[in-house]
Amino acid sequence: MKAEKGADGTKPALRERHGTARPRMADVARIAGVSTATVSRALRQPELVSPQVRGKIEAAVEHLSYRPNLMAGALASARSKTIGVIIPSMINAFFSVTLEAIEEGLAGAGYQLLIGNSHYELESEERLIASMLAWSPAALVITGCRHSRGAMRALLDTDVPIVEMWELTDNPIDTAVGFSQRDIGVAVARHFKERGARRLGFVGAMHQRDYRADARRAGFFETAQSIGFEPPAEVQLPGLPTSVRGAKAFAELIAGHPDVDAVLCTNDVVALGALFEAQRLGWSVPDRLKICGVGDVDFAAACEPGLSTVSLPRRAIGLKIAEVLRERIAGRLPTGGVHDLGFELVRRGST
Amino acid sequence: MKAEKGADGTKPALRERHGTARPRMADVARIAGVSTATVSRALRQPELVSPQVRGKIEAAVEHLSYRPNLMAGALASARSKTIGVIIPSMINAFFSVTLEAIEEGLAGAGYQLLIGNSHYELESEERLIASMLAWSPAALVITGCRHSRGAMRALLDTDVPIVEMWELTDNPIDTAVGFSQRDIGVAVARHFKERGARRLGFVGAMHQRDYRADARRAGFFETAQSIGFEPPAEVQLPGLPTSVRGAKAFAELIAGHPDVDAVLCTNDVVALGALFEAQRLGWSVPDRLKICGVGDVDFAAACEPGLSTVSLPRRAIGLKIAEVLRERIAGRLPTGGVHDLGFELVRRGST
DNA sequence: GTCGACGATGATAGCGGTTACATTCGATCG
DNA sequence: CGATCGAATGTAACCGCTATCATCGTCGAC
Structure with missing residues (x-):
């Protein structure tokens, strides 16, 4: 699928070095016939400079297509x-x-x-x-x-x-x-209860690194038990959470715990994998199995059935x-x- | 779902200003008993500085937990x-x-x-x-x-x-x-031909802004015609490409052109929407309808059926x-x- | 008419490094 | 043993802009 012209380094680069040095504020000042202090002011607090002078400075800036060196400015102003x-x-x-x-x-x-x-x-x-x-x-x-x-x-x-x-x-x-990440787990556990779930499951990922995900898990587990569930069955994905891994982990989970009828997935991508896997296995969603994700990524609403999830205020x-x-x-x-x-x-x- | 403690600005910030000024290179130099030039060298070209002096400088740096001011360095070295x-x-x-x-x-x-x-x-x-x-x-x-x-x-x-x-x-x-973006369109058109498609469709997005996507489209259309298809039926999503919009646009497309049996979607997210929509409509994939996306996002492999797509060398x-x-x-x-x-x-x- | 206030501008000392060039000093060599 | 050289270090001039403070009119008030 590669074009023939793709050989490395064969094509000549378009650019030729022009050699024109970048204009400095002093150049602008000279052309406008003022001091650099005035130019600086005209640029950052224009209201402090008289209209005529400002006009001349703007013209000079335009003429030279001057762009201030941000590093110099940052250094001098310490921000x-x-x-x-x-x-x-x-x-x-x-x-x-x-x-x-x-x-x-x-x-x-x-x-x-x-x-x-x-x-x-x-x-x-x-x-x-x-x-x-x-x-x-x-x-x-x-x-x-x-x-x-x-x-x-x-x-x-x-x-x-x-x-x-x-x-x-x-x-x-x-x-x-x-x-509150933890409250997400709490909310989902309660939601499953409301929907009449009897045995919960959890598909997690990166429990050793993503402690925010861990907080969600903790909220889910603690609430589950406090409202009368057994401790949820659990599987952790190896590595980053992807749909493929999600599907596999979910399959494992229900293979080991066929009584599970409601699963919280650590995020929507994983949940999508579980949804497809359920479909492959012929488990009807939501009757035989309820699936909930986290994130409300755009595809969640497009799934069949629509994926229940937790919408985060990311924007x-x-x-x-x-x-x-x-x-x-x-x-x-x-x-x-x-x-x-x-x-x-x-x-x-x-x- | 909000915690009560969430009132704006109520909580006191943990930080108190320490007032200790950030150490400068001159401080390091003084403590190590050398000039700033030597410190600078020790930091950027350690091999130019004798081991003992280097040791003293490193100690001083450590002691003060000195971090060079990158802006100053950048300004002085112009990079x-x-x-x-x-x-x-x-x-x-x-x-x-x-x-x-x-x-x-x-x-x-x-x-x-x-x-x-x-x-x-x-x-x-x-x-x-x-x-x-x-x-x-x-x-x-x-x-x-x-x-x-x-x-x-x-x-x-x-x-x-x-x-x-x-x-x-x-x-x-x-x-x-x-x-080559264009070649993607070419490859997919040929692929559809191979698979025995008879009438092509295209679900695009942002044709006015994403000219790379437009190049893919152009390759698809031109090749389609050159290998004997009619011009593909086409729908453009309004706004950003999402699964939900993809599903809707796809529905429109096949409503208007029920003879379409192979659709290229501008990317996998849109293709996922189309896949679910096809499922909702009861069109079997790939028999009644072939769907191809672009991107090979992680969920493509997890779909049911797996989503054919074009893997881009993004990494x-x-x-x-x-x-x-x-x-x-x-x-x-x-x-x-x-x-x-x-x-x-x-x-x-x-x- | 003089003085002070104020608005506009200029002069200039940094900001915190880098680096060209000068200096120092022992080692090497004829 | 003095000249030479190179490694190690110091001196100081920037880098390009900002900000403080001084300067200079101008104008209204007393």
Whole structure:
């Protein structure tokens, strides 16, 4: 399926080096016949500069197609128009939506997102925090409220506004925006009870690394028992949660526990695998078996039957963060707080 | 579903400002009893510094837990350990995988990814390019080979290595890493022919913005006709491609053209919607209807029947880019080239 | 008419590193 | 034994912009 022209390095690159040095603010100043201080002001606080001078400066900027060197500006002002965001996975669509919402909520303000992937590892997170702080970002957004000691020290030690997201805590470092992961498990257990389930099952993943998923599991198990179920039957996927693994794990689960009639899957992708597997096995959903996912990814509504799931405020988290950051950066709202954005159990055909 | 403690801003933030200023290189130098030049060298080219001095410096760094201010370094050296990446969507899992692979391939080298979202808009891309170049990144990775005039000018004018990805071109600005979008359409049309399809259909999306998807469509239509099909029946989704919209668009398509017996969907998410819709309508797949997606997202293999699709080198693209960049940044491989990573038609039950 | 206030602009000292160049000092060599 | 050289280190001039403070009119008030 490869084109013949694909041989490495054969094609000449289009670009030729022009050699024209990037214009500096001093060039603009010279052309406009003013000092660099005035140019700087005209660019960042135009209202402080008289209209005529401003006009000349704008013309010069245009003429040279001048673009300020952000690093110089950041260095001199000790803050950069950058926002660091650390997420545990880039592939997980949840965080991507939040990322996009943060970006959208900050749109136009000229912020750049510096993105780091912690791969669900606390040490990795610590390293990322350190290197992001070295850029003096305007703010730092991290996923979760659990951090290594070193990370904690760094976070407490800096003046950069910190936002912890996708989880709640009683002791935010600064600001937390999220929802209770544990309550999701609670809600689903109750929902299964309502629907008349008799024996519960759980398909999890990455229990050793994704402690947020673990909190959901804990809520599910504890509530299940407290409302009269036996401890749910359980299987853990090896590795990342995918539909294929979900299908297989689900098959294992019901092979070992044929009495299970309601399964909570750690997320929708896994649940989709289970749904197809049930279909293959001829178990009717929801009569013989109820399936619930977590996330409300777009396909959940398109499934047959529709997949019941828990809708997470992934977009709302991002927008809220953007809102908080705008306030923080503008200097209002000096201190943080905890923002619980809740979640919603979406009842569809699969339960 | 909200916890009571969720009232905004009620919780006190954990952090108290310590007031300790971040140590500077001069502090390290003083403690180690050397000049800042030596500290700088010890940090970036340790082999130039004698072992004893290096030891003292490392001790001082450790003691102060010193972290260099990257902006200062970047300003002075006119290059930053940053790699700008512009993608058309953060939600699309394709690009996320590539992003992760770029990151992974560059792991340990201490690069930060500066990520921009162009929302499939060329003007947006132009703005992003400008603001990313203002950070003097070590390289800039952009999606696609089509750019606005202004963007082109900026890209040709800079010395920053540029990589265009997810598409091929005869005239790369510098380096291109991707595959032929058009050939995907060609391959699927032929595949449908092989499988004995008689009337083709196409479910597309964003034909006005995603010109890569348009290239796939063009390949499909042209080939279809050249190998004896009538022009495929076609429906375009309004807005972003989701499963729900895919299901609806597919329903429309076959309502209008009941003779269609093979449908190419612009991506797997849409194809999944079509698959479920076919199931709801009682059309058996693949006998009555063949469905093919694009992307080979993880659930494609878990579907019932398995979803035939086109596997894109999303991870390979990222790894290749990382490889090229390592070379470029190290100063070897001064010029670019075109790298065709191909794609693979994955035949599963749905065709 | 003089003074102070105020608005607009300029001069300039950093911001915290990097790096070209100078300096030092022992080892090597004729 | 002095000249030479190279490794190790220091000196200081930037990098390009920001921000403080000084300067200079201009204008209204007393």
